[in-house]
């Protein structure tokens with residue numbers, strides 16, 4: 513079990529120290545439930561424990577929606593991706609400083625990492641406030657910040673001992689900037705065959721994803737290892753429904769043809785095929 517936070521705790525100290533004002537780039541302090549910089553920019557913590565540092569609009573469709581987040585949380589809590597969570601935690605184990613999860617969603621993987629790294633603190637970044645309401649409660653040593661990963665991150669240089677990216681957008685320049693020298697980047701990306709039995713009920717995985725990972729990260733990172741997590745197990749009707757609903761294709765779940773195909777997928781063996789790679793920061 514994950515050690516649960518209360519959701520009312522302020523951000524962990526180490527997370528506050530690593531954050532920078534998203535308006536002017538200065539350090540911030542937490543006073544009460546407000547983050548402030550010396551230039552009087554301030555950001556209130558939401559009642560649910562996360563803080564929103566965004567000040568520019570993000571295009572519609574970028575953030576996971578409430579139904580997607582609810583489906584993702586239910587699916588992950590069912591244990592269907594436990595082998596992946598175990599491998600991500602193993603890859604990040606040994607982290608003693610700050611672990612930043614880029615596109616953390618409900619914080620499932622970051623909480624598993626913090627469970628095995630008792631002296632680490634975690635920063636969950638995601639553009640979905642709905643997802644971060646859950647992340648903020650996922651672990652006592654986790655702070656959650658709403659941010660668009662494609663903008664320069666409101667995070668100081670070289671503060672992270674590990675950056676995680678599990679199925680989320682990859683901003684290689686920011687991964688590199690926020691990692692400390694010797695820091696590790698842990699990336700989980702789907703392999704060909706991932707969820708293949710579900711066909712086009714889920715978005716198909718591009719065969720060349722792994723090649724694209726090399727292209728995206730290659731100049732700034734050297735790959736140290738890759739472990740393929742491949743696991744086939746029968747999915748319950750609920751798991752089939754949730755794994756479809758947590759992705760963008762889930763929008764069309766109410767269509768009659770898809771509903772009947774969902775029903776026939778119940779109890780079918782489904783393959784999880786994900787590469788977990790560890791990258792060392794260059795330069």
Ligand SMILES: C[S@@+](CC[C@H](N)C(=O)[O-])C[C@H]1O[C@@H](n2cnc3c(N)ncnc32)[C@H](O)[C@@H]1O
Pocket residue numbers: 574575576584614615616617618619620621637638639640643659660661662677678679680681
């Ligand atoms: C496929 S989900 C993965 C979530 C989590 N890592 C997991 O595996 O449970 C992708 C996540 O990236 C977030 N996201 C998408 N675009 C983003 C952006 N530009 N900035 C920040 N987060 C983004 C979504 O809101 C969503 O939570």
Ligand SMILES: [Zn+2]
Pocket residue numbers: 533534535536537538549550551552553
């Ligand atoms: Zn400021």
